Amino acid sequence: MPSSVIPPVPHYESAPVTTEHLEYADLAVIDISQANSAEGRAQLALKVRDAMSTNGFFYVVGHGYSSDQMKRMFDIADVPFSRVNDEEKQKYVAQTKQTGSYQGYKLRQYWHIDGGVRDQIENYNINHDVTRRTHPEAVRPLLPEISQLAFHSHMNVLHPILRLLALGLELPEDTLVNLHKWESQSETYVRFMKYYPRHSEDEEKTNGVWLKGHTDFGTISILYSQPVAALQILTRDSEWKWVEHIENAIVVNAGDAMEFLSGGYYRATIHRVVQPPPDQRQYTRLGIFYFCMTDDDVRLVPLVASPLLQRVGFKRWFEKDEDAPLMSEWRKARTSAYGQTALLKSNTEARIEEEVINGVIVKHYN
Template sequence: MPSPIIPQIPHYEPAPVTTQPLDYADLAIIDLSQGNTVEGRAQLALQVRDAMSTYGFFYIVGHGYSTDQMKRMFDIADVPFSQVSDEEKQKYVAPTKQTGSYQGYKLRQYWHIDGGVRDQIENYNINRDVNRRTHPEAVRPLLPEISQFARHAHMNVLNPILRLMALGLELPEDTMVNMHGYDTQSETYVRFMKYYPRSAEDEEKTKSVWLKGHTDFGTISILYSQPVAALQILARDSTWKWIRHIENAIVVNAGDAMEFLSGGFYRATIHRVVQPPPDQRRYTRLGIFYFCLADDDVKLAPLVASPLLQRMGFKRWFEKDEDAPLMVDWRKARTSAYGQSTLSKSDKEDRVEEEVINGVLVRHYN
């Protein structure tokens, strides 16, 4: 049979890698190709457990996508922004505040950052079931490739990570995989995200912060590395460390839902986005993510069957397991509130703002 015709689209040319001497986090690099055996997975599980107890972030290589395949995906990622008119974008805006769903566009100036400044970020979100809703005309021919990419991210990146994390808790390795079905009801999605340069006035008002320090609300966040330096994580010594670009690598971190499930053992690390270094400030910053959530009906209570948690102890956010929120409820509450709610200043820490969501104190670091 003839090969399917790949749609021709403009090439997105990324920025050159920065030459600035930045204070980078020394993150572990996990090679998934080494996890094809029981012994290999056991060794990788220890590496992941150690990485999650230090920075809470780590790199993935050996994930099965080539450099050329990823270049194609970045070309695809730019289409919803550069090949769709502002008028057409309005037709596909996500009803985020009303429904707690990101599916569709988040247009610029939706989130409040600081000092009256709103964001200069666009994102387009596509459920792993790409046919769940309609898409802009320019995106439609690319849906088969996006669908294939989502399946690969789920089966060949997410599931191996979940197995390693379950092994790290001394649980059966499919424990968390079974909470993240590919064909079940869930909001797990692909995000294409584009940051645009801001004015000097906005940079001054926000102290160059583009997204406040925050934790993700899902279980696992998968970020495909790109060259514009802007992502920082809050290290255990309370300093901000930059995330270095590694060609064709993936950056992984846990979110709130994973912290709940692991009783606080796998911590959701605080991270933020800031103005890039001077040699990259005239470029846009294009990102590709696979944001992973447990199935809607998963209750976010600690996995108390874990022998490791039984030995070490664990944290409960709710007195009784039945009081813990379902994944769907936590997702809707966090999504609808982000960048829209009124935050209170912390009494204990300067430049920390707080809100209570589903009985949990959520903190934002500015």
């Protein structure tokens, strides 16, 4: 039988792991391979429930992709940035503000950060159905591997996590899986994201913040760990702590939609991106993400059938369920507004800026 030929791509050389002393967040490590049995899921569900109801972040290991496979995927992730010229990139720019979709490129200087400083971040976004739209020429031969990554992330990472979260709420374990079908219409997508070093003047104006503290708008965010330290989470003690790199691990956090569905029990954690430590500042920071959302037609209301929520109580953002947004509505509103709208200072805390989206106050932390 003829062997399949893997398209060659240039190797992306990532930064060495920082040797700086940083105050890291104490996050749980979940070996997802243990979720293959009912007994393993029952044990992991308690750990995941604790992680999601406290920090809102945890690590996943045992996810089924080897270190060599992930090195290959990071090489692929750099292709939309290093192997596509500016003229071709313009042809595939996402019409984010008009459509509320990130599909395609978000080029540098689109988002306003602070003090007149705009971002130095490029990302390329690909729907989990990679055939949804066309792609730059250099990306096309790599679509089978990107599609495989999306499918793997969905079925072997997202779905096991959703089963554990459902069990944590004492619901049937497929409750959340049934809201995140692979074949359904949704905006769940792969993101390749590249951060470029900034001028010292911009660092001073923004106090070293590259992305303000924010919550993600989906249900679950999956980040394949990479070595450049920059991601920080806001703990319940109101302290910013770094997220440490673990080789071939995944960093998982909850977003707004999961907080809505869980009645506030699973927190959408506030996180930000800041200037890396001194020994990594000359490097670019390349990331691979899988941003997950429910099917478009799911209404974001609390899962009130949960025995746990009935015991401990839950929050409603809307008096009537029919007033709550559909996933598609929430996603479009949050996406089109991010980095483009004027934020108002909070009346309660100086570092918080706010905007109102679909009747919900969305906070940003500078």
